[in-house]
Amino acid sequence: MTLPRGSQTPSDDDSPLPARPRLIATDLDGTLLHDDKSVSERTVKALTAAEEAGIEVFFVTGRPARWMDIVSDYVHGHGMAICANGAAVVDLHSDGKLLRSRPLDRTVALDVVRALRDAAPGTTFAVETATGIHYEPQYPRFAEDPAVSLGTAEELLRASGPDAYAGAADAADAVDAVPVLKLLAHHTDLTPDGFLALARTAAGDRANITRSSPSALLEISGTGVSKASTLALCCAERGISSDEVVAFGDMPNDLEMLTWAGTSYAMGNAHPDVLAAASGRTVTNNEDGVAVVIEEILARQQRR
Structure with missing residues (x-):
C-alpha cells in the first residue's frame, strides 16, 4: 500500500508497518542525514530508542567505511554497517574493520x-x-x-x-x-x-x-551485489525475514533494498523511481522523515 503524498505518519488502521519489526535499514545521504550531513538530535534519539526496544538499526549506504565517522557513534550493540552499496560489511566499533567483502572482479x-x-x-x-x-x-x-x-x-x-x-x-x-x-x-x-x-x-x-x-x-x-542482497545475507544470519524489515531510501541505489524489505519508505525528497517503488512515503530528510516513522513504530508498540 502506498501512502498519499505528503503523509507523515500512518495510522494503525492504514499503516504498512509490520506489527513488530525487528530491523530498520536506512540509507544515509538524502535519507537519515540532513543536507548539511548532520544527524539531528531527534534522529539520534529515535535510533537509540529503537535499539533499546530491541529493533536493530543498520546503516546501508554507498559510502566507504572511512566516511562513516559521522554516524559511527549511533550504531549500538552490533556495530555493523553495510557500505559501498553492499560490497562491504564493516564494524564501526573497530574503525571500519572489514568483516565481509563482495568484490568486483x-x-x-x-x-x-x-x-x-x-x-x-x-x-x-x-x-x-x-x-x-x-x-x-x-x-x-x-x-x-x-x-x-x-x-x-x-x-x-x-x-x-x-x-x-x-x-x-x-x-x-x-x-x-x-x-x-x-x-x-x-x-x-x-x-x-x-x-x-x-x-x-x-x-x-x-x-x-x-x-x-x-x-x-x-x-x-559485481553482479548481484547490492544493498538488498547484502542486507538479506545479514538478516539471514540473524533469523530475520524480509517481512520484519523496515527500510528507508531516496535514490536509485536504494531501489533493490526498498523492494526487498517488507515495508519501505521513500523520503519526501526521493527520486521519482523510489517514490513509485516504496510501500510508503515519509517527509524529507531535512524534516527527519526516518525519525518520524521510527517514533510511530515505537508508539504503536506501546499501544499494543
Missing part, C-alpha cells in the same frame, strides 16, 4: 571500463578498493578523499597494492591483492539518468550499475 571491471569508453566517450573513472580510492587524473576528486594513487583505470585495476601501481607487467601476479569494492564512472555532459540508462545497456549484463549522486556519477559493483 578486476577483469570484469576492465571490461566495463572499455564498454563505457566506447558507449560514452569522455567517461572518467575512479576505483574504490578496500584500502582507499584511486583516481584517473581527469576524474573530479572528492575534496575530503585524497587519492591513494593516480593513473588510467586500466593501470589502477592492474595495480598490485594500496599505495601505488607499478604497471600491468609488474602487477600481473598480484592483480587481486586488494579487493575492488566498486568502480565509479563520471561524465560531464550526460544527464544522471541518461548516463545510467546508457551504461546499463552497454554493460549491465556484466555488473550491477546504479547511482546515488545528483550528478552523472555511476557506481558499479
